[in-house]
Amino acid sequence: MNLSREEEKLLESDNPTIAKCMEILVALGEIFGAEKLIPIKSAHISGISYKNIGEEGLEWLKNLKAKVRVRTTLNPAGMDLERWKEMGLDDHFVKKQIEVIKALESIGAELTLTCTPYYIHKPSLGDHLAWAESSAVVYANSVIGARTNRESGISALASAIIGKTPYYGLHVKENRAPTILVKVKGDLNPSIVGYKIGSEIDGIPIFDFERRLSYDELKQLGASLASTGNIAMFHVVDQTPEWREFEVPNEKMEIDRVEIEDNCEPDLIALGCPHLSEDEITEIARIIERYGKPKKPVWLFTSRHVYNKLRHAIEKLENRGIKVFRDTCMVVSPATERFECVMVNSGKALTYLPKLRRVKAIFGSTHECLRRAFDES
Numbered sequence: 001m002n003l004s005r006e007e008e009k010l011l012e013s014d015n016p017t018i019a020k021c022m023e024i025l026v027a028l029g030e031i032f033g034a035e036k037l038i039p040i041k042s043a044h045i046s047g048i049s050y051k052n053i054g055e056e057g058l059e060w061l062k063n064l065k066a067k068v069r070v071r072t073t074l075n076p077a078g079m080d081l082e083r084w085k086e087m088g089l090d091d092h093f094v095k096k097q098i099e100v101i102k103a104l105e106s107i108g109a110e111l112t113l114t115c116t117p118y119y120i121h122k123p124s125l126g127d128h129l130a131w132a133e134s135s136a137v138v139y140a141n142s143v144i145g146a147r148t149n150r151e152s153g154i155s156a157l158a159s160a161i162i163g164k165t166p167y168y169g170l171h172v173k174e175n176r177a178p179t180i181l182v183k184v185k186g187d188l189n190p191s192i193v194g195y196k197i198g199s200e201i202d203g204i205p206i207f208d209f210e211r212r213l214s215y216d217e218l219k220q221l222g223a224s225l226a227s228t229g230n231i232a233m234f235h236v237v238d239q240t241p242e243w244r245e246f247e248v249p250n251e252k253m254e255i256d257r258v259e260i261e262d263n264c265e266p267d268l269i270a271l272g273c274p275h276l277s278e279d280e281i282t283e284i285a286r287i288i289e290r291y292g293k294p295k296k297p298v299w300l301f302t303s304r305h306v307y308n309k310l311r312h313a314i315e316k317l318e319n320r321g322i323k324v325f326r327d328t329c330m331v332v333s334p335a336t337e338r339f340e341c342v343m344v345n346s347g348k349a350l351t352y353l354p355k356l357r358r359v360k361a362i363f364g365s366t367h368e369c370l371r372r373a374f375d376e377s
Contacts, residue, residue, distance in 0.1 A: 001029040001166070002036050010162060017066040021158035028155055029166030038128055038167045041146075042071040043160035044117050045109065046132035047153030049078035049332040050096040052356075058096060061103035068108040069163030073117040075133045075153075076275070076301075077101060078333045080325040081113075087325065087335035107161070113327040114303035116219075116275045118144060125241055128171055130159030134226035135219070135274045135348060141233040143218050145241035147171045150232040170233055177246040178235050179203030184210065185256035189365055190217040194224025195347030196258045198231055206235040206243060213239065216280050223274050224347025260350075264341035264360045269294070269373040270330040271366065272301030273349035278310055280366075281324075285313050287367060291374040293321040298373045301329040331356055345369050 003011065003026070011022040025037060047053050053061075078097050079089050105111060112120055115133050123129060123140060129148035131137050132155070140146040149169040151159070159165045170176055182205045184193055190213055197205060205225070213221065213236065225231040235243040271284065281302060300317070304326045307314060314324045330336045330344070331352045341360040342353055345368075353361040364372065 001026060001034050007037060007164075015066060017064050018161065021066070021161045024155060024158040025162060025164065025166055029168065032166065032168040034166035034168040036167050037162075037164040038171065039163060040070055040130045040159055040165050041123060041127040042073065042121065042129050042131075043068065043156050044073045044075065044129070044131040044133060044136055045104070045153050045156045045160065046075040048075045048100060048104070048113065049328075050093060050100050051078045051334045052332060053100065053153075055096075058100055058103070061100060064103065064107050064161075066107060066161045068160040070160060071121060072109040072160040073112040073114075073121065074104060074109050075113070075115055075136075076329045076332050077113050077327050079328050079335070081327050083325060086323065087328075087333065088338060089333075089335055093334065109160070112303065112305070114275050114305065115273075115329065116277070116303060119275075119277060119303065120305045128165065130156050130165040132156040134232070135223035137232050138222035138226045138234065139219055139274075141170055141176070142222055142235065142240055143215065147176075148232075150226075150230070176233060176242060177204065178206035178243075178249050180205050180249055180251045180253065181208060182206070183208045183252065183254045185254060187211065188255065188258060191220035191224050191345065191347045192258045192260060192363060193255060194221040195228055195260075195350060195363075196255065198225040198227065198229030198347075201229065201231075201253075204231070204233050204235070206237065206248065208237045214279070216277055219274055219277075220346060224351075227348040227351040260363045262362050264362060266296060266341045266343035266362060266372060268336065268339040268342045269296055269298045269369050270301070270336065270342050270344055270349065271298075271346075271369060273329050273331055273344065273346040273352075275329065276300060276302040276306065278306055281306065281310050281313060281317075284366065284370065285317055287370050288317070288320060288322070288374070291320075291370070294373040295375040296373045298322045298370075299330065300324045302326060343369050343372055
């Protein structure tokens with residue numbers, strides 16, 4: 001990989017953090033055949049929950065001796081920073097989680113603590129990024145038209161400190177072409193379509209739906225694709241910004257039904273994976289107007305940014321017995337581990353709850369989840 005004189009100096013820096021970050025990026029570039037490093041507009045770091053990174057990850061973060069060079073946002077932590085007691089978390093976990101956050105704050109990262117950083121700082125079409133977190137990556141590439149590979153938390157952090165990323169993969173336009181056309185018959189839930197298709201294909205799908213999807217549905221489609229497969233980008237006919245720039249692939253498939261087992265009775269309804277948008281929270285508030293108080297616990301997850309915009313609506317939700325948490329989510333927090341079965345409206349949560357939190361999960365639309373919470377047929 002060709003390095004500029006300035007980049008070579010960074011590789012030989014007396015600052016061990018900078019030298020190590022350059023080593024990571026150079027090694028990554030050589031593995032994937034990158035010709036050079038390119039500047040990035042922002043970085044998004046995953047691996048923020050102490051439950052996921054443990055003591056070894058925390059110690060590595062505490063030993064960093066550099067500042068980020070670009071805007072750097074953070075994925076959800078393992079708890080709501082203010083309401084962790086309501087989540088039933090122990091003092092040891094809370095102490096360690098705060099240490100993780102302070103270590104990242106000390107290098108200049110913004111404490112966004114969300115998997116939807118594009119609601120706070122939206123990239124522009126064509127921007128080069130270094131984002132970790134599978135659902136954020138696929139949204140940035142597909143719905144916004146920015147360019148990022150599916151980084152790890154470590155490589156995203158290295159790029160944040162150096163301000164660059166290797167030029168390969170989805171940073172290169174020709175690598176963003178669709179490889180299979182997926183025709184979706186009927187009005188299937190986009191999240192469950194992504195859950196199904198992600199495990200069945202490789203490459204980049206272009207979807208042809210029979211109706212226009214909302215931005216929240218595009219978000220859920222991509223999050224599910226990325227959770228069941230190694231998919232970092234998709235196109236949708238007549239919707240996503242780059243779909244016209246490539247030829248329609250010869251390989252085709254159709255999907256007209258998806259069956260998901262409902263094999264447990266939920267003791268928690270959890271919505272917000274990825275974090276809920278303003279529109280989603282508003283819609284939830286509208287749906288529950290006809291109900292009383294939930295008969296099962298309902299947890300909603302969103303960013304502090306969205307929460308602060310909708311304080312009045314959220315107060316009404318909480319007055320009805322619904323908990324709205326910030327800074328965290330059902331997948332990265334150990335708080336969900338005390339439940340037996342969680343009902344979700346997200347293919348991403350359906351995938352990761354059993355894997356990461358060792359709890360059963362069942363799927364339903366937002367309406368179905370809320371009806372179950374209020375014990376309505």
